[in-house]
Structures are given as C-alpha cells and as structure tokens.
Amino acid sequence: MNFKKLALAAVIGATMATTAIAQEATFWRIGTGGAGGTYFPIGGLIANAISNPPGSRSCEDGGTCGVEGLVAIAVSTNASVANMNAVHSGQLDAGLAGGLAVADGFAGTGKFVGNARFKVRAIAALYPEDLHLVLAKGLELKSLTDLNGLRVGVGAAGSGTQVSVRSLLAAFGIEADESELNLGQSRDRLADEQIDAFFYGGGWPFAALIQLGSNKGFDLYSFSPEEIKIITDTVPTYVESTIPASAYETISYDVKTLASTASFVTSVDQKEELIYEITKALWSDKTKSLLQKGHAKGKQIILENALKGVTIPLHPGAERFYREQGMIK
Numbered sequence: 001m002n003f004k005k006l007a008l009a010a011v012i013g014a015t016m017a018t019t020a021i022a023q024e025a026t027f028w029r030i031g032t033g034g035a036g037g038t039y040f041p042i043g044g045l046i047a048n049a050i051s052n053p054p055g056s057r058s059c060e061d062g063g064t065c066g067v068e069g070l071v072a073i074a075v076s077t078n079a080s081v082a083n084m085n086a087v088h089s090g091q092l093d094a095g096l097a098g099g100l101a102v103a104d105g106f107a108g109t110g111k112f113v114g115n116a117r118f119k120v121r122a123i124a125a126l127y128p129e130d131l132h133l134v135l136a137k138g139l140e141l142k143s144l145t146d147l148n149g150l151r152v153g154v155g156a157a158g159s160g161t162q163v164s165v166r167s168l169l170a171a172f173g174i175e176a177d178e179s180e181l182n183l184g185q186s187r188d189r190l191a192d193e194q195i196d197a198f199f200y201g202g203g204w205p206f207a208a209l210i211q212l213g214s215n216k217g218f219d220l221y222s223f224s225p226e227e228i229k230i231i232t233d234t235v236p237t238y239v240e241s242t243i244p245a246s247a248y249e250t251i252s253y254d255v256k257t258l259a260s261t262a263s264f265v266t267s268v269d270q271k272e273e274l275i276y277e278i279t280k281a282l283w284s285d286k287t288k289s290l291l292q293k294g295h296a297k298g299k300q301i302i303l304e305n306a307l308k309g310v311t312i313p314l315h316p317g318a319e320r321f322y323r324e325q326g327m328i329k
Contacts, residue, residue, distance in 0.1 A: 024054045025070075025071050026069050026070050026274075027071050027072075028047075028070055028071065028072045028073065028093045028278075029075050029092045029094070030046065030047050030072055030094045030095060030096070031043075031075050031077040031083035031087065031094070031095030031096065032044070032074050032076055032079075032083075032096055033076065033077060033079035033080075033159075034076060034079065034182040034183050034184055035076060035184065036183040036187065036207055036208030037079070037182075037183045037200070037202050037206060038203040038262075038295070038297055039079055039202065039262070040074065041207075042096065042126070042203070042262075042291075042297060042298065042301075043074040043096055045290055045295060046072070046074075046282065046287075046291075047072035047074040048072075048290065049064065049066060049281065049290050049291070050067055050278050050282060051066045051070050051072045052064050052065075052068050052069065052070055052281075053069070053071050059286065065281055065285075065286040067277040067278055067281055068277075070274075070278070075092065077092075077158075078156045078157060078158035078159055079096070079156065079160060079161070080096075080097040080098045080101035080158075080160030080163075081112075081159060081163060082158035083095030083096060083097050083101075084097050084102065084105035084112075084117045085117065085158075087117070087120050087266060087267050088105075088117040088118075088120055088267065090267065090269065093266065093267070093270065094123065094264065094265060094266040094267075095264075095266075096265075097160060097265055098160030098161070098164070098201060098261075099129075099160075099238075099309055100160055100164050100167075100237045100238075101160035101163060102122070102265060102311060102312055103311045104163070105120060106118065106312040110167075111163050119267045119269060120265050120266075120267060120268075121265065121266055121267065121313055121318070122263055122264070122310045122312050122313065122314050122315065122318065123265060123266055123275065123278065123279055123315055123318045124263065124264045124279065124282060124283075124307075124318065125261045125262070125264075125305060125307060125308050125309040126261070126262045126263060127203050127261070127300040127301050128239075128261060128262075128300065128309075129201050129202050129203055129261065129262045130202070130203070130204055130257050130258070130259045131161075131200075131201045131258045131259065132199065132200045132206070132209070133197060133199055133220065133221035134198050134200065134218050134219075134220060134221075135196070135197045135218060135221055136190055136193070136195075136196055136197065136218065136219075137219060139196060139219065143227070144174065144221075145172055145173070145174060147176050147197065148174050149175070149176065149177065150196040150197060151176070151194070151195040151196045151197075152176040152177065152179070152195065152196065152199070153178075153179050153181040153186040153189065153190075153195050153197070153199065153200075154176075154178045154179065154180060154198075154199055155180070155182075155198075155200060155201075156180060156181060156182040157180045159182070160201065160260075161199055161202075162180065164235050164238070164260070165199045167234055167235050168230075168231050168234055168235060171230055171231065172227075172230070179195060181195075183208045186200060186208075187209070187212045190216070190218065191212060191215060191216045197221075202262075203262065203295075203297035203300070204243055204247040204248070204296070204297070205296055209248060210248065213248055213250035214250070217250060218250070219251075220243065220255045220257075221255070222253075222256045222257070223256050223258065225256075228240050228256065228258060232258065235258075235260075237260045237261075237309075237311070238259065238260050239258065239259055239260070240256070240259075241256075241258055241259035242255065260309070261308065261310075263310065264282070266315055268315065270315065270317070271317070272315075272316045272320070274317065275316070275318055276317035276318070276320050276321055277317075278317070279317060279321040279322075280321055283306070283321075288301075288302070303325070306322065307327060307328070
C-alpha cells in the first residue's frame with residue numbers, strides 16, 4: 001500500500017471539502033455603530049444568532065439556530081444615517097437605525113432631502129432608544145436653554161442622534177459651541193474638560209458611560225414636561241421615556257427623557273427567502289436567550305414589539321414571517 005499516495009489523497013480531499021464549504025458560505029454585513037454604544041454589541045449578538053456557517057452543529061444538536069450557510073458580520077459604523085445610506089447603496093446588507101433616521105431616510109426628508117433611501121425595508125423594531133444629555137459632574141442646568149454658549153457634543157456625523165439633537169436645539173433657539181463626536185470621543189472630551197455636555201441616543205446602559213461614571217463621574221439632565229412637549233412636537237418619532245436610577249450605578253435618580261425605536265433594516269434587493277429565514281432566526285428561542293444574556297437591552301427585544309414603531313414598509317420576507325405568526329393580515 002502506498003501511504004504517501006493515500007496521505008496526498010487525504011490532503012487533497014480535505015482541501016476540496018474546505019473549499020466547498022467556503023464556497024457555500026454567504027457573508028452578510030450588518031452596520032451597527034461605535035464600540036462604546038449599544039448598536040455594536042446588539043448588532044454583534046444578532047449577527048452571531050442568525051449565523052450558521054457551513055460545517056456548524058445544527059440547532060437541534062446545540063449549535064446556533066441561524067440560517068444555514070450564513071455568516072453575518074457586525075460592522076462598526078457612524079450608526080443610523082450612515083447605515084441607511086449604506087443599506088440603500090448596497091455597501092451593507094443590513095443595519096441598525098433610529099426612528100427619525102429611518103422615517104426621514106425613506107421619505108427623503110430632514111437630512112435626506114433629495115436623497116430618499118427608498119430601497120430600505122424593515123425587518124423588525126428592536127428596542128426603545130433613550131436620549132441621554134450627559135453633563136459634566138457638578139454642572140447644573142435650570143433649563144435646556146442653559147446650553148447656550150456651552151461646549152456641547154451633538155453626536156457623530158451621520159448619526160441619528162445628531163439629526164434629532166440639531167432639530168431640538170433649533171426648536172429652543174439654542175446656540176451652543178457644537179462638536180461632532182461619537183460616544184467614545186464625547187466621553188473622553190468630557191473627562192478631559194474639553195466639553196461641558198453631550199447628547200447621545202441609544203439603549204442604556206452604555207459601556208462608555210459606565211466607565212465615565214467610575215472614573216470622573218457625570219450627571220444626566222432630566223427634561224421638564226414642557227420641554228418634552230416641545231421636543232415631541234418637533235421630532236414626532238420621539239415619545240416620553242424614563243432612564244431608571246438602576247441603569248447606571250453612579251446615577252441615583254430617575255431621568256425623564258425621550259425615546260425612539262431602534263430598527264433592524266435591509267434592502268428591498270435582498271432575496272425574500274433569505275430575509276424570511278433571517279427574520280425567523282431573529283425570533284427563535286435560542287436568539288432570545290442569547291440577547292437576554294448578552295446585553296441589558298436584549299431583554300427588551302421581544303417578538304411582541306417587533307412591529308411597534310415601524311414607520312416604513314416591511315421587507316417581503318419579514319412580512320411573510322409576521323403574517324404566518326398572525327401579527328399582520
């Protein structure tokens with residue numbers, strides 16, 4: 001028996017099998033946000049949950065309950081606006097985006113005037129995103145208008161936070177010294193006393209704020225009922241909300257604020273069967289467990305809320321799934 005030939009045949013066979021597996025994989029890119037926010041970890045959990053790479057164990061055998069052959073990848077981006085643009089253009093396969101960016105993007109209003117993102121479709125509403133107005137420790141604001149003249153972070157360029165914040169600042173006639181900063185940059189600038197306050201919208205708790213609280217400390221601004229009324233009239237996708245005292249270890253009081261809905265979106269160009277299978281995997285019991293164990297906000301991602309706050313058409317694949325569940329007719 002020629003063992004060298006047998007060994008060579010085994011190597012060739014393994015190589016061919018590996019190549020076949022690689023060829024069967026479908027890579028699917030999900031736009032998230034900055035590493036210090038909520039989109040990135042939540043997007044990573046979703047990517048893991050809906051993936052089932054070639055050669056993986058089946059759901060029944062303890063593997064993921066994802067889509068066969070799918071390898072989903074969470075990509076860090078500048079969040080909502082950037083994700084809407086990239087999904088529409090096909091640079092990303094899916095993305096997470098806030099309520100205002102989704103509504104404006106599809107309609108071609110607000111920051112998207114003349115550039116409607118008409119190819120974007122919804123897969124699901126995920127969780128409420130609370131607006132944080134983070135203040136340097138000891139800074140007291142009697143009203144929102146006290147931000148006049150202060151150094152304020154308004155969110156990263158291309159983020160849903162920035163779109164909303166600039167709308168509300170204009171509604172109150174506030175002229176602040178604005179800086180376009182992502183969450184990590186905002187945290188660092190506040191800690192170094194280079195800014196006085198910053199806005200950021202997303203699902204608490206933010207890892208960046210937990211770190212800031214343990215180092216320099218911070219306070220959160222609680223909006224008055226009158227301010228909330230003005231803001232909800234200005235930004236209709238916002239609703240009144242509360243960040244509980246338990247959200248951050250260093251914040252001992254409830255914070256009255258506003259929230260919009262974070263959505264999982266894709267392109268109408270994506271195949272119906274693929275999105276159907278992804279939607280099915282998203283709402284599996286295995287995914288529910290991964291989300292609940294993986295992030296505090298994951299506990300709020302439930303099937304019952306999947307259509308709440310959805311302001312644009314569903315992708316046909318997602319629509320088919322929800323129709324089968326009796327959630328739409």
